[in-house]
Amino acid sequence: MLLSRVAERVYWQARYLERVENTARLLNVFSTLMLDLPSKTKLGWHSLVEITGSSEAFDKKYKQAQERSVMRFLLAEDNGHSISAMLAMARENSRTTREVMPTEAFEQINYLYHYAKENAVKGEKRGPRHEFLEEIITGCQQLSGLMSGTISRDDTYNFLLLGRGVERADMTTRIVDVGSGDLLPGITGDNSEVEVAGPYENIMWMNILRSLSAYQMYRQHVQDIVNPEDVVEFLIQDENFPRAVVYNLNELKVILKQLPRNGTVSTQLNKALRVVRGGEIDKLLVVGLFDYIDVMQVEIASIHQKIAATWFLN
Amino acid sequence: MRAVALFDKLSVLTFKEATMRVNWKTYNPGKFFDEIISTPGYARKPARGLASYLRSLTHAELLEKKTAADLAIKTMGISFTVYSDAGNIDREWPFDIIPRIIAEKEWDKTSLGLQQRLRAINCFINDIYNDQKIFRDKIVPKELILDSGNFRKECMGIKPRFGVWAHICGSDLIKDGNGDFFVLEDNLRVPSGVSYMLENRRVAKRVFPELFEDAYNIRPITEYPAQLFDTLAAISPRRNKYPEVVVLTPGVYNSAYFEHSFLAQRMGAELVEGNDLVVENEKVYMKTIDGLSQVDVIYRRIDDEFIDPSVFNKDSLLGVSGLFNAWVKGNVALANAPGAGVADDKIIYTYIPQIIKYYLDEDPILPNVTSFLCIDKKQCQHVLENLDKLVVKPANESGGYGMLIGPQASKKELDEFARRIKADPRNYMAQPLISLSTVPILGDRVVEPRHVDLRPFVLQADKSYVTAGGLTRVAMVKGSYIVNSSQGGGSKDTWIVSDD
Numbered sequence: 001m002l003l004s005r006v007a008e009r010v011y012w013q014a015r016y017l018e019r020v021e022n023t024a025r026l027l028n029v030f031s032t033l034m035l036d037l038p039s040k041t042k043l044g045w046h047s048l049v050e051i052t053g054s055s056e057a058f059d060k061k062y063k064q065a066q067e068r069s070v071m072r073f074l075l076a077e078d079n080g081h082s083i084s085a086m087l088a089m090a091r092e093n094s095r096t097t098r099e100v101m102p103t104e105a106f107e108q109i110n111y112l113y114h115y116a117k118e119n120a121v122k123g124e125k126r127g128p129r130h131e132f133l134e135e136i137i138t139g140c141q142q143l144s145g146l147m148s149g150t151i152s153r154d155d156t157y158n159f160l161l162l163g164r165g166v167e168r169a170d171m172t173t174r175i176v177d178v179g180s181g182d183l184l185p186g187i188t189g190d191n192s193e194v195e196v197a198g199p200y201e202n203i204m205w206m207n208i209l210r211s212l213s214a215y216q217m218y219r220q221h222v223q224d225i226v227n228p229e230d231v232v233e234f235l236i237q238d239e240n241f242p243r244a245v246v247y248n249l250n251e252l253k254v255i256l257k258q259l260p261r262n263g264t265v266s267t268q269l270n271k272a273l274r275v276v277r278g279g280e281i282d283k284l285l286v287v288g289l290f291d292y293i294d295v296m297q298v299e300i301a302s303i304h305q306k307i308a309a310t311w312f313l314n
Numbered sequence: 315m316r317a318v319a320l321f322d323k324l325s326v327l328t329f330k331e332a333t334m335r336v337n338w339k340t341y342n343p344g345k346f347f348d349e350i351i352s353t354p355g356y357a358r359k360p361a362r363g364l365a366s367y368l369r370s371l372t373h374a375e376l377l378e379k380k381t382a383a384d385l386a387i388k389t390m391g392i393s394f395t396v397y398s399d400a401g402n403i404d405r406e407w408p409f410d411i412i413p414r415i416i417a418e419k420e421w422d423k424t425s426l427g428l429q430q431r432l433r434a435i436n437c438f439i440n441d442i443y444n445d446q447k448i449f450r451d452k453i454v455p456k457e458l459i460l461d462s463g464n465f466r467k468e469c470m471g472i473k474p475r476f477g478v479w480a481h482i483c484g485s486d487l488i489k490d491g492n493g494d495f496f497v498l499e500d501n502l503r504v505p506s507g508v509s510y511m512l513e514n515r516r517v518a519k520r521v522f523p524e525l526f527e528d529a530y531n532i533r534p535i536t537e538y539p540a541q542l543f544d545t546l547a548a549i550s551p552r553r554n555k556y557p558e559v560v561v562l563t564p565g566v567y568n569s570a571y572f573e574h575s576f577l578a579q580r581m582g583a584e585l586v587e588g589n590d591l592v593v594e595n596e597k598v599y600m601k602t603i604d605g606l607s608q609v610d611v612i613y614r615r616i617d618d619e620f621i622d623p624s625v626f627n628k629d630s631l632l633g634v635s636g637l638f639n640a641w642v643k644g645n646v647a648l649a650n651a652p653g654a655g656v657a658d659d660k661i662i663y664t665y666i667p668q669i670i671k672y673y674l675d676e677d678p679i680l681p682n683v684t685s686f687l688c689i690d691k692k693q694c695q696h697v698l699e700n701l702d703k704l705v706v707k708p709a710n711e712s713g714g715y716g717m718l719i720g721p722q723a724s725k726k727e728l729d730e731f732a733r734r735i736k737a738d739p740r741n742y743m744a745q746p747l748i749s750l751s752t753v754p755i756l757g758d759r760v761v762e763p764r765h766v767d768l769r770p771f772v773l774q775a776d777k778s779y780v781t782a783g784g785l786t787r788v789a790m791v792k793g794s795y796i797v798n799s800s801q802g803g804g805s806k807d808t809w810i811v812s813d814d
Contacts, residue, residue: 001558003590004601095391095404096566099578099585103390110391155603260604311603313589 002155006097008312010156013093014163017109020086021140022171023052027074028133029211031126036203045070051174054081068124075132076120083136084116102150105143112139158255162307165255169248170300176235177293178208179228205231212243232289233281236296245296249273252303265306272299327759332374336754336761338365343763347493347751349414360417360811363529367522368412368754368761376411376756379521383411386520392513394799395569407510408804410755411521414766414786418533421810424487424495425770425780427680430670432483432772435500435657437673439479442656443469453672454665458689461740462659462709464503466618468625469653472642475549476775480657481649482542482613483772484508487784488683489751496683496748498767500666502650502658504615508538508771509573510805511785512580518807533782533810538771539580541779542613546581548775549647550610557610559583560600562591564616564632569800574615583613593636598646611647612637618652660743661687661709684746688739697744698735701728704744706735719795721747750795753806755788765789767797768808783808 030048046065049058057079062069076084091113094106115135122128144164151157206226209215214235221240222230238244253269256262276299279292308314339355350361357365368376384406392407441448442459449456459465484505486498515535519526526532543559550557563574565587578585590600591609599606614621620630622638640646656662664685667678686693686704697704706718718731735742752763770784786806787797797803 001584001600001602001604001607003584003586004603005587005590006585007603092566096571096575098391098575099561099583103579106391107389111389114388159603313601 002100002159004311004313006100007155007159008308009093009097010100010159011163011307011312013090013097013109014160015167016086016090016093017140017143018164018167019171020083020090020112021137022168022175023074023083023086024133024136024140025211025213026051026175027071027123028130028137029207031129031133032210033204033207036207037200047178048074049081051177052081053174054079057081071124071129072121075123075129082120084113084120087113087116100156102146104150105147108139108143108146112136112143115139155259158258159311161255162252165248165252166300166304166307168243169245169252170297172212172235172243172245172248173293173296173300175208175211176232177290179205179232179289201228202226208235214241214243217241228285229282232285236279236281237277245276246273249276259311261310265303265310268299268303268306272296272303275299327374327377331759332372334373334760335371336365336368336373338369341754341761341763343752345491346749346763346765347489347491348763349416349489349493349751349753349766360813361415364413364415364525367525367529373760376761377758380411380756383409383517383521386517387513390513390516391572392510392517393572394510395567395571396800407513408790408799409514409517410788410790410804410806411518412754412756412761413518413522413525413807413809414753414768415809415811416783418810418812420495421533421783424680427495427678428483428485428770428772428780429774429778430674430676430679431485431497431500431666432480432774432778434670434673435483435502435666436478436480436774438669439651439654439657440473440477441673443472443479443653448669448672451672453668454662458661458740459656462656462662464618464653464655464659466653466656468638469651472651474651475551475647478549478774479651479654481545481549481651481773481775483774484769484784485772487680487768487770488748489766491749491751493751495680495768497666497680498683499660499663500658501769503617503655504570504650505769505771506570506573506615507769507785507787508781509576511535511769511771511781511783511808512538513576514785514805514807530809531812533812535782538781539577541773542577543581543583545773545775545779546583546611546613546647546649549649551644551647552608552610555610558600558608559611559613560586560591560609562586562588562612562614562616562621564588564620568615570615577613588616588630588632588634591634591637593634593640596636596640596643596645598634598637598640609646611649613649618655621648621652659709660707661689661740664743683748686744688735688742688744694735694739697742698732701732701744703747705747706731706742706744709741709743719747753786753788755790755804755806762792764792765795765797766806782810 045067048070049055049065052074058073074082076082078085091109094101094109098106119132123132147160205228206215209218209231212235218234222234224230234241236245239246241247249269249272256266256269276296284292338351341351350357350365352358387406387409393404394407396405448454480502482505484501484507487495488498489495512535546559547557561574561578561583563571563585575585584600586600592599592601598609600609616632619627621633622635623630623633624635625638638652641648664687667682670676670678686697688694688697702720704720708716718727750765753766754761755764766786766788768784768786771781773779786808788804788806789795789797790802790804
């Protein structure tokens with residue numbers, strides 16, 4: 001019998017952990033991307049805070065988005081958005097649901113929390129940053145493995161998967177958004193022509209794939225050189241890649257079937273799937289990708305709201 | 315992390331200090347009863363294995379084990395909450411690696427004494443809320459009970475299953491100058507510490523696997539959560555069904571939250587907060603993702619006053635409205651039962667030997683510490699005249715708060731307590747300062763004796779059970795008697811070892 005309050009905390013624990021992992025991936029790829037670019041090129045560091053949905057908090061504190069300030073903000077600061085802060089929240093949710101989770105799972109989250117607390121500041125510098133982020137990503141992956149190997153397939157597990165799925169779908173749209181934003185000089189936003197993007201565009205898309213560990217799978221399954229249309233289609237609409245939006249929504253559908261009183265959530269999920277599948281990527285790349293992503297995010301947020309209204313303590 | 319912490323500690327040691335070994339000849343407990351050595355250089359029989367093992371290690375090696383233990387506690391997330399002005403802090407549990415040894419024979423007798431005590435206490439509580447024979451027979455004065463802050467008139471006439479009101483009891487034991495166990499107090503409301511007892515063992519096994527293998531037969535303690543579950547299941551009102559047992563916690567900011575969560579996890583019970591529960595048709599339900607689900611037994615870790623705002627404290631946000639009535643109707647079991655705290659009072663404590671004799675017609679196996687009741691004119695006079703030699707305790711405080719330790723108090727404090735006692739004699743009792751026994755702890759530079767107490771946990775429903783040992787708390791400051799973790803105390807693993 002799963003308490004509503006516990007379901008909520010388990011769900012948020014999974015969301016925070018997934019967000020931690022994706023943020024780490026994003027920062028990692030951003031830092032690598034920079035090394036591929038000519039040293040004079042200025043990256044739009046601000047887009048990092050935009051992707052993570054934290055620009056308001058960032059702008060309040062910093063006048064300019066520079067590498068150091070953005071890194072400090074997203075790695076170490078106690079602001080609700082940094083890797084350290086999100087791990088603290090994941091740990092708090094985990095600490096308060098220890099009765100339903102395997103002991104080792106809490107211990108691993110606890111380890112990551114302490115590790116981040118002690119090492120995140122070092123990540124402001126490029127050298128140790130990579131090592132730090134890799135440890136976080138690996139730690140999150142170990143945790144996923146541990147959970148999938150030790151938790152009974154019950155409602156607790158289903159709420160973990162719900163949280164993870166919703167967060168992953170959302171984060172993938174945000175990362176794809178990098179490509180539609182003004183990350184590279186020359187790419188100016190939603191109505192820019194593909195040609196204007198400049199010589200580094202393919203490098204950028206390649207790095208976007210890498211940030212989601214999708215590069216190899218893309219090569220195997222798309223069998224074309226890296227190009228915006230195929231990358232966006234792969235990351236949004238692929239039915240088989242586990243970080244693609246459609247894949248995650250399909251997974252959620254399977255989980256929902258096992259949960260009681262799932263009517264309104266399922267309806268919303270089907271609506272989201274129709275929206276996501278309905279996007280014609282080739283046309284959207286010319287105009288409208290930004291809006292398409294925006295609409296997807298609203299639909300995904302709405303899935304969350306229906307989940308909360310149905311099962312959480314209100 | 316590990317290397318750095320170790321380096322920090324070792325770097326302050328001289329080479330001589332780092333390579334030194336425990337010298338039991340210079341280890342000096344003074345006038346106190348030490349549980350490991352009898353006379354300088356000679357270990358007591360049950361402690362011999364430990365004493366020689368400790369001598370086989372250098373101080374640096376011991377510190378390395380301490381660092382490993384600290385790290386284990388951190389990664390296992392064994393914590394407790396300290397309240398402070400800066401907010402509530404989740405702190406790592408303080409643990410001293412050197413275990414405390416108690417011989418099996420001695421423990422078996424103590425264990426019988428604890429069960430006897432709880433049986434008598436339960437007879438007493440049941441009598442108070444029903445027939446009140448003990449007042450008529452003039453063993454305990456009626457006014458004492460009716461004046462007690464823990465007496466709940468709402469409980470009159472109620473007969474919980476097996477006549478048991480206090481299902482879980484944590485008694486504090488001390489050893490005096492002769493090494494004999496005495497009961498210092500019985501905690502019948504929401505005694506805590508058992509999770510730390512269990513976790514201490516987990517850490518000790520990591521630190522001293524060789525002692526578990528070779529030197530000692532140590533009685534296991536892991537069965538406690540299963541025993542607790544059986545106790546709770548035994549009082550379920552719905553007899554034909556697997557009972558739905560929940561642990562009711564005040565929430566994540568409570569100092570014992572770790573324990574609430576730990577016990578729920580180990581019992582496979584739900585951990586609930588007040589707003590997870592609702593009462594409908596005089597039955598208690600919890601809010602789950604499937605809707606409402608009926609609850610049979612509540613192991614509540616909330617004080618009486620807060621369990622039901624419709625009966626007790628109206629401002630309580632922790633409890634559940636209607637809970638008390640559901641219990642009165644017999645639709646849900648509460649452990650411990652409301653009102654059980656009436657026997658958890660330092661004044662009632664002084665009557666426990668007579669209470670045992672009265673209900674069980676047995677002599678008490680475990681003695682009380684000599685006590686003086688301020689409500690008695692003669693005894694009060696004695697207390698006031700000897701304040702500087704006595705420990706004075708208020709009737710209803712716990713955690714070592716509101717106490718006066720005469721020999722260590724200033725003139726001003728003594729005067730203040732004299733005033734308080736005269737104003738409200740019912741609320742005070744006094745005891746001579748007992749010479750608490752000592753055990754060795756690992757200090758930064760040397761192994762030294764420190765004072766300890768022991769909190770075993772006793773269960774009672776259809777049968778009774780006592781933990782093998784309990785939670786040993788140790789005053790980490792030299793000479794100090796304060797063992798509470800909230801006030802700088804530490805803890806130790808406690809080993810009940812067989813004699814052969």
